Amino acid sequence: MALRGWLGQLTVLPAHFDTEGIPRDNGRRQTAKSAAQPKEVTPMPTAPTSHSAALPEDEAGYLALCQHILDHGERRNDRTGTGTLSVFGAQLRFDLRRGFPLLTTKRVLFPSIVRELLWFLQGSTNVRDGLTQHTKIWDAWADEDGDLGPIYGHQWRHWGADHAARRNYLQQSEEWQLLPPEEQQRRRDEWCLLSPEEQQLRRTRLHPPPIVDPGALRGIDQIMQALETIKKNPDSRRIIVCAWNVADVPKMRLPPCHLLFQFNAQGGHLDCQLYQRSADMALGIPFNIASYALLTAMVAKECRLIPRHFIHTFGDAHVYLNHVDGLRLQLTRVPLQPPRLVLADRPVLAQTFEDIALEDYNYHPPIRFEVSV
Numbered sequence: 001m002a003l004r005g006w007l008g009q010l011t012v013l014p015a016h017f018d019t020e021g022i023p024r025d026n027g028r029r030q031t032a033k034s035a036a037q038p039k040e041v042t043p044m045p046t047a048p049t050s051h052s053a054a055l056p057e058d059e060a061g062y063l064a065l066c067q068h069i070l071d072h073g074e075r076r077n078d079r080t081g082t083g084t085l086s087v088f089g090a091q092l093r094f095d096l097r098r099g100f101p102l103l104t105t106k107r108v109l110f111p112s113i114v115r116e117l118l119w120f121l122q123g124s125t126n127v128r129d130g131l132t133q134h135t136k137i138w139d140a141w142a143d144e145d146g147d148l149g150p151i152y153g154h155q156w157r158h159w160g161a162d163h164a165a166r167r168n169y170l171q172q173s174e175e176w177q178l179l180p181p182e183e184q185q186r187r188r189d190e191w192c193l194l195s196p197e198e199q200q201l202r203r204t205r206l207h208p209p210p211i212v213d214p215g216a217l218r219g220i221d222q223i224m225q226a227l228e229t230i231k232k233n234p235d236s237r238r239i240i241v242c243a244w245n246v247a248d249v250p251k252m253r254l255p256p257c258h259l260l261f262q263f264n265a266q267g268g269h270l271d272c273q274l275y276q277r278s279a280d281m282a283l284g285i286p287f288n289i290a291s292y293a294l295l296t297a298m299v300a301k302e303c304r305l306i307p308r309h310f311i312h313t314f315g316d317a318h319v320y321l322n323h324v325d326g327l328r329l330q331l332t333r334v335p336l337q338p339p340r341l342v343l344a345d346r347p348v349l350a351q352t353f354e355d356i357a358l359e360d361y362n363y364h365p366p367i368r369f370e371v372s373v
Contacts, residue, residue, distance in 0.1 A: 057093045059103055059335040065090055066281050066327055069319050080372035084318035094293060096307040099338030101293050103286045105330050107366040112137055113290045114356050121223065121349060123157030125150060140373045141253045149252040155243040161219030169217060226263060227348060230303045234265035258288050269308035270300040277315040282323035283369040297341055298348045326367045333364045
């Protein structure tokens with residue numbers, strides 16, 4: 001069915017029924033007795049088209065939502081100054097049993113998606129820590145040292161730890177280990193002669209690393225907690241990983257867009273629902289869909305479950321004005337058969353780039369979309 005045909009079927013629930021399907025009368029819940037009395041009913045005004053009700057699944061759903069935003073999105077200003085067409089509150093669903101949801105109506109760089117996800121899972125926040133040499137998708141936001149502050153990786157693996165203290169300690173420890181043993185001993189002896197005040201004033205990365213509480217640097221490993229909960233208490237409704245740490249948001253070079261996800265283990269299957277506060281539909285969302293589908297498959301593999309549904313819930317879903325032409329071109333294309341994901345049988349946190357492969361990925365030609373920073 002054509003995209004506009006799908007959009008024509010979108011419906012909203014009538015506002016004059018409550019959540020149990022019982023009619024309301026002038027804002028008051030009707031009893032069975034009052035509902036039985038015949039009354040003249042004033043027709044409800046026509047509600048605007050819903051953003052997500054009755055959208056098709058998988059890539060067709062993504063394309064239908066993009067079309068809906070182009071047709072009905074509100075013109076908004078934004079942080080980047082580019083301008084957007086935007087809707088608030090929408091949802092897409094992908095059945096991972098049908099194939100891996102990497103878009104086929106344009107080429108999406110799967111190797112970059114894998115590199116970024118593994119970088120997050122390592123707890124990394126610096127682009128020079130195994131990312132920028134493979135993909136530069138985060139370079140525009142990094143500082144002069146390549147650091148991004150306590151973003152996704154830090155929150156996923158070290159929630160609550162002091163990011164700056166952790167970064168400085170690890171850097172100092174690494175550089176200290178490069179010194180010959182005799183030089184380390186000489187510096188220790190010299191260091192012991194200083195008062196605590198002088199040590200604070202003179203400390204550099206080539207002095208002995210400070211003694212700190214390891215727990216304060218480690219923080220809470222949300223990924224490990226999620227994995228353990230799925231294995232030991234799969235019925236839990238608390239299998240949640242959150243990247244929106246209110247105390248750390250001001251320290252981040254870019255606050256999390258995809259900020260919270262929840263796993264659901266049921267009947268031998270694993271589902272994942274993601275909430276994304278800000279969604280760049282043309283450029284960012286194809287990456288995010290594939291990244292969280294990959295993460296769901298990796299977690300399911302370790303927990304001996306079958307990946308089933310990925311549900312993607314949006315706050316502000318938008319199309320940048322300089323993406324409109326490219327997106328209209330993409331909407332003229334027919335989706336192809338999705339590719340197949342192949343994973344090595346290894347734990348999530350032990351996976352490497354070589355452990356992840358994609359087979360039979362066929363796609364339409366690339367479309368270039370500019371990044372709005």
